[in-house]
Structure formats: structure tokens, C-alpha cells
Amino acid sequence: RRACAAASEGDDDDDEDDDDDGDDDEDDDEDDAMSWTTTASMRDHARDDDEDEDAGGKARREGADVGASGLDGARAARDEAEARAVIEATVSRLKDRQANKVAAASSGATAASRATKRASATGAKKTVRKSEWDSFVDWKTMEHQEYETLSDAEYAKLTKKLALEPEWRPMVSYLTSLGLKAGDLEKMLINCEELFNRPVSRVITRVEYLQSEVGLEGKTLRQIVNKDPRILLQRNRHSIPRCRYLTKIGVPQDKLADVLGKQPSILHLSVQKGLMPRVQYLKQEVGIAAEDIPLVIQRSPAVLTFSVENQIQPRVEFLRELGISKENVVKMITRHPHLLQYSFEGLGEHLKFLGEIGMNDNEVALTVTRLSQFFSLSVENSLRPKYEYLTGELGGTKETCVKYPAYFSLSLDQRIKPRHLFLEQYDLAPDPFPMKYLSVKDEEFVLRADRTVAEFEEYKEEMIPIFTAETARRALLRQVTTSSEEQRMELERKRAEYMRTHQELARKREYSDRVLKARNSHRMLLRVSNRRSR
Numbered sequence: 402r403r404a405c406a407a408a409s410e411g412d413d414d415d416d417e418d419d420d421d422d423g424d425d426d427e428d429d430d431e432d433d434a435m436s437w438t439t440t441a442s443m444r445d446h447a448r449d450d451d452e453d454e455d456a457g458g459k460a461r462r463e464g465a466d467v468g469a470s471g472l473d474g475a476r477a478a479r480d481e482a483e484a485r486a487v488i489e490a491t492v493s494r495l496k497d498r499q500a501n502k503v504a505a506a507s508s509g510a511t512a513a514s515r516a517t518k519r520a521s522a523t524g525a526k527k528t529v530r531k532s533e534w535d536s537f538v539d540w541k542t543m544e545h546q547e548y549e550t551l552s553d554a555e556y557a558k559l560t561k562k563l564a565l566e567p568e569w570r571p572m573v574s575y576l577t578s579l580g581l582k583a584g585d586l587e588k589m590l591i592n593c594e595e596l597f598n599r600p601v602s603r604v605i606t607r608v609e610y611l612q613s614e615v616g617l618e619g620k621t622l623r624q625i626v627n628k629d630p631r632i633l634l635q636r637n638r639h640s641i642p643r644c645r646y647l648t649k650i651g652v653p654q655d656k657l658a659d660v661l662g663k664q665p666s667i668l669h670l671s672v673q674k675g676l677m678p679r680v681q682y683l684k685q686e687v688g689i690a691a692e693d694i695p696l697v698i699q700r701s702p703a704v705l706t707f708s709v710e711n712q713i714q715p716r717v718e719f720l721r722e723l724g725i726s727k728e729n730v731v732k733m734i735t736r737h738p739h740l741l742q743y744s745f746e747g748l749g750e751h752l753k754f755l756g757e758i759g760m761n762d763n764e765v766a767l768t769v770t771r772l773s774q775f776f777s778l779s780v781e782n783s784l785r786p787k788y789e790y791l792t793g794e795l796g797g798t799k800e801t802c803v804k805y806p807a808y809f810s811l812s813l814d815q816r817i818k819p820r821h822l823f824l825e826q827y828d829l830a831p832d833p834f835p836m837k838y839l840s841v842k843d844e845e846f847v848l849r850a851d852r853t854v855a856e857f858e859e860y861k862e863e864m865i866p867i868f869t870a871e872t873a874r875r876a877l878l879r880q881v882t883t884s885s886e887e888q889r890m891e892l893e894r895k896r897a898e899y900m901r902t903h904q905e906l907a908r909k910r911e912y913s914d915r916v917l918k919a920r921n922s923h924r925m926l927l928r929v930s931n932r933r934s935r
Contacts, residue, residue, distance in 0.1 A: 550574040563587055569597045575604065580623050593630040610637045615644060616658035629665040639668075646672045650680060651695035664702035675705075682709050687717055688731045701738035716741050719748065724762050729770040737773035747776065754780050758788060759799045772806035782876060787813050795821060796833030805836040814868040819861045824850055
């Protein structure tokens with residue numbers, strides 16, 4: 402009975418521990434182990450008590466009545482059987498509970514593993530199904546759209562040349578329908594192969610937006626796709642804020658296509674972090690008026706992509722350091738915003754040319770201010786030949802360039818030479834040649850020679866090719882001369898290096914000779930000394 406009561410109490414304690422701990426597996430395992438140990442100990446003690454009780458019962462039965470002894474023995478046996486049954490039931494129940502926990506943990510891990518495998522398999526199936534569906538939609542789109550598709554022979558020819566995949570045929574057919582050639586497709590494969598794996602329907606939607614809302618058509622659309630094919634991967638909702646901001650600051654809607662055609666990367670810039678800070682800097686720091694900002698953007702859309710700290714600000718400061726006032730810097734950038742993208746080496750080369758012809762700092766500042774596109778002209782192929790013709794044929798000087806800097810913007814072969822020589826053949830060319838003769842229209846110019854516009858046009862048609870060939874010949878001669886000069890300088894450099902090396906070798910040879918003579922003299926002295934000592 403004591404064993405049964407102890408086992409029942411241990412069982413109750415185990416149940417209470419299970420109820421209190423809930424899902425804590427470690428505590429349950431510890432309680433089960435303790436219960437197991439306690440139960441086993443109780444069972445051993447119960448056996449000892451039973452043995453002691455059996456021995457005592459035997460002693461009592463020897464001296465007691467036979468009937469009473471038999472009744473007590475039967476009752477003790479029944480109690481012992483009941484106690485053993487309770488103990489065995491408790492032990493069995495604890496074993497079952499432990500086995501159930503291990504099985505539950507194992508089944509949970511197995512279920513999680515199965516769920517993971519099922520999810521991955523489902524994802525793979527979805528990916529495959531999505532790809533197959535997109536391919537199916539692409540082919541149906543190609544069949545039912547109005548654009549012209551490629552024939553089998555044409556696609557086979559492109560495949561052989563560009564190594565195209567079979568599933569790319571709908572996309573290639575649509576791109577060729579936009580006017581893209583094999584060379585354009587090759588560039589797109591190199592720069593943006595991802596485009597060919599996208600659904601054709603999305604690209605069609607994108608192109609329709611660019612055509613209807615932005616105004617990109619025909620040549621302009623092909624131009625923007627060639628420059629930046631990733632523009633077809635962008636969602637329409639990402640392009641709308643950029644276009645709205647450009648129209649908000651004053652860019653006309655009909656000019657939007659030209660701006661984006663020249664610089665499609667504008668559609669990739671953030672309005673808050675990219676476009677707006679640059680516009681604010683041009684207005685607030687540079688000083689460009691708000692109504693002139695659209696003109697600057699239309700003339701050079703790349704301004705919106707320049708870094709303020711690394712590109713715009715250094716060039717603005719460079720111009721101001723030349724002595725150009727803030728107002729004139731604003732005029733230069735407004736008239737010729739490409740000025741902000743020239744390298745400092747190019748700017749320095751142009752300023753060096755003005756210094757070579759005798760201009761001081763004030764004259765340089767005045768010249769570049771009045772001719773904003775001065776830095777876009779080539780020094781060797783444009784500025785220098787025009788200045789040489791001005792001083793050699795027209796009777797002009799450095800002051801002429803300062804007073805009429807627009808002279809450098811005129812074509813030497815199509816404007817300056819034809820007008821000067823046309824008057825000169827009639828002995829009507831003044832010396833120095835007036836610059837206003839170069840700026841007036843043809844109708845007013847021919848009146849100086851009392852000739853008609855038709856005669857002047859005929860003269861230009863005959864002489865301009867000759868002037869162009871002569872200029873090309875001089876440019877080639879100048880290039881050869883420059884090359885010869887470079888070769889001469891290279892030979893001089895090699896000659897100087899050879900002389901320096903030869904002198905160094907001679908110096909080393911002379912040093913070696915002196916060392917050899919010193920050694921021989923030392924040996925002779927040793928020999929003489931040895932002879933005398935003998």
C-alpha cells in the first residue's frame with residue numbers, strides 16, 4: 402500500500418509538472434527521468450517491504466491459527482498484486498509518454514522537411530509554368546499583332562549571325578518591326594540581354610507609352626533604344642514623374658521627345674535626388690533665370706546628368722577665375738551649356754591659343770564671353786587656319802578677333818573664302834576686309850559687286866569643292882609636319898639619351914683604366930720590394 406501510494410503521488414507530481422511546463426521539452430524530459438528513477442526506487446523498496454512482510458507473515462503464521470493465517474496470506478497476496486499492477490501501469494504510461502514525445506519531434510522535423518521540399522518544388526513548378534506561359538503569350542501576341550513578323554529564313558539568318566535563342570523570336574520580330582537592324586540587335590544583346598527574356602506584351606505597352614505620351618516616334622525611338630535599351634524595361638509609372646517634372650519647369654511637351662532622345666538616361670534619375678538638385682544649383686548658385694532653364698535643357702539635356710560637385714561647379718569656378726563676371730558666365734552657359742562638359746585640358750588649349758595670338762586676360766575674357774561656342778571649335782582644324790587667313794589674306798589683326806569674335810564661328814570654305822575671293826576677282830575686296838561683308842545675307846552681299854544671287858551661287862558651287870580640297874591638303878600637310886616634328890623631337894630625345902649613355906660608358910671606361918693602371922703599378926712596386934728584400 403505504501404508503494405502504491407508513493408507511486409500515485411509520483412504520478413500526480415509528474416502530471417502537475419507536465420501541466421505547468423507546457424511546451425518545454427527539456428523540463429518534461431527531466432521530470433520523466435526523475436519520475437522513472439523515483440518509481441524504480443519505490444518498486445525496489447516495495448519489493449524489500451514485501452519480502453520483509455512475507456518473512457514476518459511466515460513467522461506469524463507458524464504460531465497463529467491455521468484459518469486466520471490463510472485469510473491473512475490471501476489478503477497480502479491480493480494487495481501485493483494490486484500494488485504491482487499499479488506500478489507496472491505507471492511505468493508503462495511513462496514509457497509511452499516519452500516515446501510519443503520523441504515520435505512527435507521526429508514527425509515535426511519530417512513534416513517541416515516535407516513542407517520545405519513541397520514549397521521548393523511548387524516554386525520551381527511556378528517558375529517553369531510562368532516561363533512556359535510567357536512564351537505561349539509571346540507567340541500568340543506575335544500571331545495576332547499588326548506588326549510584321551520575321552520569316553523562318555530571316556530568323557535563321559539572324560540566329561546564325563547573332564546566336565539567338567528560339568524563344569527570343571517574338572521579341573526579335575517586334576524589335577525589327579520598330580526599325581532596328583542586325584547591328585542594333587547585336588548591341589542590345591551585348592548591353593541588355595535581359596530584354597529578350599521579358600514578355601513581349603510588356604515591351605509593347607512600354608513602347609506605346611513612349612509613343613503616345615512622350616512623343617517618341619520613328620527615328621527618335623530607334624535612337625533612344627540604341628542609346629539605352631534598358632529604357633524598355635522601365636515601368637511607365639516610373640517615367641511619369643520625370644516627364645511631369647520636366648514639363649513643370651518649363652520644357653514644352655512637344656520638345657520632350659527631343660530632350661529624351663538626346664539623353665534617355667534622364668528617365669533613370671530620381672526627381673528628388675537627381676533632377677531637382679541640379680536645377681536648383683543652376684538657378685540659385687550659377688544664377689540662371691528660371692525661364693532660361695528650359696532653354697539650357699533643350700540645348701544640352703546632359704546637364705541634368707552632370708555631377709554638381711565634380712563637373713558643374715569646378716567649370717563655373719574656372720570661368721570666374723579667368724576674370725569673367727557672374728553675369729557673363731550665366732550668358733555663356735545659357736547660350737552654350739555644352740561648356741560644362743568640356744575637359745580642363747581642352748579649355749586650357751583654347752586659352753593657350755588666344756595667348757599665342759597676343760590677347761591679354763581681359764581680351765580673352767571678352768572673346769570667350771561674346772562667343773560662347775568658342776571652346777567647341779577645334780584649335781588646329783578651325784581656329785588657327787581662320788586666324789592665319791584673317792591675318793594673311795583679309796588684313797585683320799588680333800584686335801579684329803576681339804572686336805568680331807563671331808568670325809571664328811563662320812565656315813572658312815563656305816563663307817569666308819567664297820565672299821572674299823568673289824569680290825577680289827572683280828577688284829572690289831577692300832583691305833582690310835570688312836567683317837560685316839561676312840555677316841550679311843547673300844542678297845545684300847551681291848549688291849556690293851553689282852551681281853545677282855544666281856551668279857554668286859554658281860561661283861560657290863564651282864569653288865567650294867576646291868577650297869575644301871585645299872583645306873584638307875593643308876590639314877594633311879600640317880598633320881605630316883606635326884608628325885615630322887614629333888619624329889624629329891623623338892630623334893633628338895634618343896640622340897640625347899645615346900650621348901648621355903655614351904658619356905656614362907666612357908666615364909666608366911676611363912675609371913676602369915685608371916683602376917687597372919693603379920693595380921699594375923701596385924704590383925710592380927711589390928715585385929721591386931720583393932727583389933730588394935732578397
